[in-house]
Amino acid sequence: MSSHDTKKNWGDLFMNGFAVLSSFLGTGVEFIEALTIVLAVAAIRGWKNALLGAFSAVLVLAILVTLIGAPLAKVIDLFWVQLMVGLFMLLFGIRWLRKAILRYAGLKALHNEAESYEEEVQRQKAAGEVKPGIDRFAFATTFSGTFLEGLEAIFIVITFGLASHSISSAVLGALIATVVVILLGIIAKQPLSKIPENTMKFIVGIMLTSFGTYWLGESFHVRWPNQDLSIIYLIVTLLLLSYILVTRCKRALRSSHGEDSSQTPGEVSQS
Amino acid sequence: MSVLKTLWGLLVDDGRLASILVVGILLAAISAVLHHHTIAAGILWLSLMVSLWVSVSHQLRLKTKK
Numbered sequence: 394m395s396s397h398d399t400k401k402n403w404g405d406l407f408m409n410g411f412a413v414l415s416s417f418l419g420t421g422v423e424f425i426e427a428l429t430i431v432l433a434v435a436a437i438r439g440w441k442n443a444l445l446g447a448f449s450a451v452l453v454l455a456i457l458v459t460l461i462g463a464p465l466a467k468v469i470d471l472f473w474v475q476l477m478v479g480l481f482m483l484l485f486g487i488r489w490l491r492k493a494i495l496r497y498a499g500l501k502a503l504h505n506e507a508e509s510y511e512e513e514v515q516r517q518k519a520a521g522e523v524k525p526g527i528d529r530f531a532f533a534t535t536f537s538g539t540f541l542e543g544l545e546a547i548f549i550v551i552t553f554g555l556a557s558h559s560i561s562s563a564v565l566g567a568l569i570a571t572v573v574v575i576l577l578g579i580i581a582k583q584p585l586s587k588i589p590e591n592t593m594k595f596i597v598g599i600m601l602t603s604f605g606t607y608w609l610g611e612s613f614h615v616r617w618p619n620q621d622l623s624i625i626y627l628i629v630t631l632l633l634l635s636y637i638l639v640t641r642c643k644r645a646l647r648s649s650h651g652e653d654s655s656q657t658p659g660e661v662s663q664s
Numbered sequence: 665m666s667v668l669k670t671l672w673g674l675l676v677d678d679g680r681l682a683s684i685l686v687v688g689i690l691l692a693a694i695s696a697v698l699h700h701h702t703i704a705a706g707i708l709w710l711s712l713m714v715s716l717w718v719s720v721s722h723q724l725r726l727k728t729k730k
Contacts, residue, residue, distance in 0.1 A: 488677055488678075488681075491678060491716060494716070495720065606712060613693050615692065616702045631712070631716075638720045
């Protein structure tokens with residue numbers, strides 16, 4: 394085997410591993426959010442209605458992917474695939490990355506599955522009695538929740554699959570995430586609030602942003618220094634920037650809180 | 665309409681970040697068309713850093729003003 398082949402094999406292995414891991418983390422976050430909705434609806438309005446809505450959404454998504462997604466990927470020219478996938482990865486990823494930075498910095502409340510569960514339970518209770526037959530409120534809640542989270546999961550699988558030239562690896566990552574989340578849900582029988590969702594979103598955000606930027610650049614034929622290695626440079630600089638931003642924000646918030654507390658006695662005495 | 669809104673929400677939740685990024689992408693595309701391929705890569709990288717910095721700094725300003 395030539396050194397070129399060995400290098401290519403290692404490259405393929407890296408890309409497949411990247412697709413499995415990124416897809417697992419990205420879709421895992423989405424499935425945890427969907428599971429919270431299903432568990433809350435099931436607790437108040439019964440498992441039949443909750444699961445009916447969730448499975449219907451999965452079915453509709455599967456039909457959409459089969460009818461639109463798969464043929465589209467085969468027909469579109471490489472330039473448009475790189476442009477669209479790159480742009481999508483970048484916008485989607487940087488949105489997650491920004492949100493994770495804001496949460497680490499204390500500028501945004503950490504997403505808490507236990508709180509989301511409690512809110513959904515209250516909403517389901519407020520909707521009144523459970524109707525016999527198919528309960529429309531429960532069905533609509535789990536259908537829309539699962540559909541939206543599933544749609545995001547599908548985008549994640551497609552973008553990571555195309556970026557790594559290995560859709561099967563990305564699908565494998567999503568399947569593992571599905572099994573893991575369902576098993577954890579069955580074992581815990583409550584929302585998965587101990588899963589470090591923000592860290593998962595941060596990692597996937599960094600990966601999506603870096604790969605998205607690289608792909609977008611490829612569609613314009615930009616000259617990346619050291620070609621594929623630029624992805625590593627992008628990842629490192631994004632990690633560094635995130636660290637600087639989080640540290641800077643934390644320091645600014647601390648000093649602003651310090652000023653507030655030092656002003657309080659004066660305000661009290663004036664009143 | 666609500667479907668489009670939802671899809672838009674999947675990609676953009678801060679107009680400031682998205683607009684800086686889009687301007688950067690357009691500038692990078694123009695540079696690449698003008699055969700400044702390395703500069704185009706630099707612009708793409710820079711637009712990432714600037715858009716994140718501006719967006720997070722704006723959120724920080726809002727929070728400290730409260």
